Amino acid sequence: MALITCNNTAFAYEGNIAVSGLSFSVNAGDYLCIVGENGSGKSKLIKGLLRLKAPQSGTVLMGEGLKANQIGYLPQQTAAQKDFPASVYEVVLSGRLSARGIRPFYTKHDKQIVAENIKRLGIEKLQHRCYRELSGGQQQRVLLARALCATQKLLLLDEPVAGLDPIVTQELYRLIEQINKDSGLTVIMVSHDIASAVNYASHILHLQGEQVFFGTTDEYAKSKIAARFLGG
């Protein structure tokens, strides 16, 4: 049984179908990149996978005991966060919230997991710094650590490299690849950057208001639609 299976699924926005004909499955350990232009339905699909939005038709099935609140989500940053007074440690710790449920306070176990993930992403030196004083790349690392605290199975990244310079972008891609390979964590990433997607991902899902391609990266590279977008 796959981790996530969509079966002829469609999502709507205010009554209009935003994206339809979604039929794909994600297995444990996969690295799926969702590509497509603005308005192609990527963010609707993300909301659907997080169970924040019910599908208009079809189904989204979760297998292997995955629950929607066990997805490590890295959302796009909001304007309010840019001047938010919080320490890196506080931000990462909030990733354990889903494990808390109704109980109000964090436990020693939570703090241990936070310490592990802070170490894993190499941000120990930053942990007492203020979040708003970090560079864009450092902030993304912090949010990635927070996402890792929330999951043991699946990371869902919404355009993680938006607004970063090329060097930091490559670093972040490598970091995500490392997390995927070393820990066997499944990664689903939304991206505009098709060239990098082809470099790093194992599977590609291409959207254009509907599903136009789903398959392995090798198949994608040979397909007509990729040729059009990769300019080759």
Add this chain to the structure above:
Amino acid sequence: MNAIFEVLFEMFSYTFLVRAVIVGLLVSLCAALLGVSLVLKRYSMIGDGLSHVGFGSLAVATAMNAAPLAVSIPIVVLAAFLLLRISENSKIKGDAAIALISTASLAVGVVVISMTTGMNTDVCNYLFGSILAMNNNDVTLSVILAIVVLAMFMLFYNKIFAVTFDENFAKATGVKTGVYNMLIAFLTAITIVLGMRMMGALLITSLIIFPSLTSMRVCKKFKSVTLTSAVISVVCFFIGVVISYVYATPTGASVVIINIIAFGLFWLVGTIKDKKGSFLGMGNKLKKRCVGYGDFGTLLCAFNKLCRTTER
């Protein structure tokens, strides 16, 4: 020093002042805690809108000869939920809707007052607050509600942080963000009604906005921002009340003035702290020459040391 104690003793020999100070301190504490979240979520104006609704409901309560808190609290809580729904709904612009509701309730309040008691000192008291407003029942109710607000805040502190910092992430990890937004709005509404008659409908928002903005000048962690703003708020309120007693100035306005001064001080400290890096560099260069420059040199060295200690 003795003079200060004498003034305090004299002040607290009046029971109405003791009542006012107890309620005021509790309200300042609640307002400061909630204020951090409201300011960071860009909801500051909701507080202002609510205080105007509170003014309208107070006027209606007086006209009906009903208990002011019993009428105001449900109305303002209702308005808080309404304002929250409006600001989450992108179709209607939130700020315009808040302005609409707050001026509307101000108008209703003024008309009701002029029809019943006439435009007299009552209006002035509602708008700018009066220290005489609290009776014994009010104090009991205020203390209970303030304790509820504090307990809720502590219990849900971690959730409130998550909802304030990143609503999308919180939602994705299964936190019912709508519920917590309502909780914040609910607690804010209660706090505003409790503090409104003392601080005045036009000034009560300052208790919410000022302390958190003041502490954000210097503090860089959410927890320290929250704790510092609570301390600032309580201290400013107390100093403000004492000053209003000594100089016979309006209580609400005096508290706000003290808050402005605190904001100025913290802004200065924050600016110096941010520039500390350059000060430190300059200090190091000057350190060797300090001896030759007499008092000025010693002063620079002391400042340099101070910067280093605050850095730690």
